[in-house]
Amino acid sequence: MAHKISSDCISCGSCESQCPVNAIVKGESIYTINAETCVDCGACVSACPVNAISSE
Ligand code: SF4
Ligand code: SF4
Numbered sequence: 001m002a003h004k005i006s007s008d009c010i011s012c013g014s015c016e017s018q019c020p021v022n023a024i025v026k027g028e029s030i031y032t033i034n035a036e037t038c039v040d041c042g043a044c045v046s047a048c049p050v051n052a053i054s055s056e
Helices: none
Strands: 003-005 024-026 031-033 053-055
Touching (some): 003 031
Antiparallel strands (some): 003 053
């Protein structure tokens, strides 16, 4: 399992720098998390102003 970014993402970019393994990348409309790279550390969750990041 990995963390996921929902469609609530407003592409603010706050989470990107929080990820120790650079699993968060800017997509076409929202940011996404590379499930194969994400180590489920949870560091990105609190960085999101709209609570768009959750673990599944
Ligand atoms: S849970 Fe950790 S490893 Fe996964 S995307 Fe968030 S900051 Fe990166
Ligand atoms: S912090 Fe939240 S709103 Fe900002 S880019 Fe990341 S997922 Fe999207």
